[in-house]
Amino acid sequence: MTQPEPALRSQILAIAQRKFIASGYHALAMREIAEALGVSKAALYYHFKDKEELFLAVLLPYLETMETTLDQITALPGSTGEHIRTFVRHVLTQPAEERAIIRLGSQELGQLSAASRKAFGKVYQEKFIGKLKALAQRGVDRGEFQPHDPEIITWALLGLMYPYFYPAHTGNRPLPEAVIESITTIFLDGIRQPKKR
Amino acid sequence: MTQPEPALRSQILAIAQRKFIASGYHALAMREIAEALGVSKAALYYHFKDKEELFLAVLLPYLETMETTLDQITALPGSTGEHIRTFVRHVLTQPAEERAIIRLGSQELGQLSAASRKAFGKVYQEKFIGKLKALAQRGVDRGEFQPHDPEIITWALLGLMYPYFYPAHTGNRPLPEAVIESITTIFLDGIRQPKKR
């Protein structure tokens, strides 16, 4: 059991995550979060220094778990292509409200102070983008992928998934299997080194 | 010459476009636009009913020109693949501030009133998404593309371009040719019906 986690604090985080995703950073008022929990607004400020800190407290843990997930996947036996396949499946089978955090991060970064932006950007690069780039690099080095720039490969993969980071796009329901299969196929066929030539 | 276009109105639109893209809908205050032009805030309200109307007046004309562009491209001789290639090149060689409008639309739609959202959504579907879906459908029908759902193909294409709709991603400079070439290749190889089997 996680002992030192006050009950209210985690409730705030849960509601804030849902509401930040639904509304965006500026459009969500602290008052809304407080009212949804039936507590005073000042209670939020007891647990979080300000709005930015709460926002980051929603985003950063997701990046942490993403890092361990990516590490586990790349440690698996199998080709880089299979790693990608596992990664895409993992992300897109998450609840829409989970995977939408990725979009939230990239989308609302500009609204934050320079300090927060820098802090988040560092973690984002190290724990997420960097790991994906390394995966892309590996695919290229092994001759599995065509020799594109790993950065381009990374953003191609994220871009392909991006539309499904909007909960509205699927009506908040789980993604059909056919979608996951299609975009994985498109990506892998798109970068795969052809066997015959 | 476009006669009935008041000078200030088009200046407002130009500045608003730049600033909406840089800041997002909520973060941009009407006052900022007025000050950038050296006019009073009320002058903006002389030309536009409210903030939403100004926002839509930035977005909608882009969709109009996008529609004619798409119609011109699909009327060209050549394969569907070549049409896609032309489309991607066209969009990604636009100035970053132009193509970022696509992101602005999909990103900030949720901030608008239900009425504006519906109005924009209709045009967005008809003049942009619908045309792309038709293009995808054609590729499938002609046997050029693998038989994916045209909707999935469309969002795959847009997703691949999406990272480059963030001006920050390229530092506001023109996209390197290699990027355009790479993502086009990835997309076309990804959906292309293989010749040999």
Place this chain on the structure above:
DNA sequence: GGGAAAACTGACCGACCGGTAAGTAAGTAT
């Protein structure tokens, strides 16, 4: 040059925002 319409300005408003200060009830250690 007079008069109406068009194109603004300046001052202001109520709503709402993030954030804070002061107070308090319920534990907890001594």
Place this chain on the structure above:
DNA sequence: ATACTTACTTACCGGTCGGTCAGTTTTCCC
């Protein structure tokens, strides 16, 4: 019992937002 800490609440503040309105300047027509 007392002193202190934790976890809040109530009340409020300065600032900013979108938007309005009465009045003033500019433009244009006759």
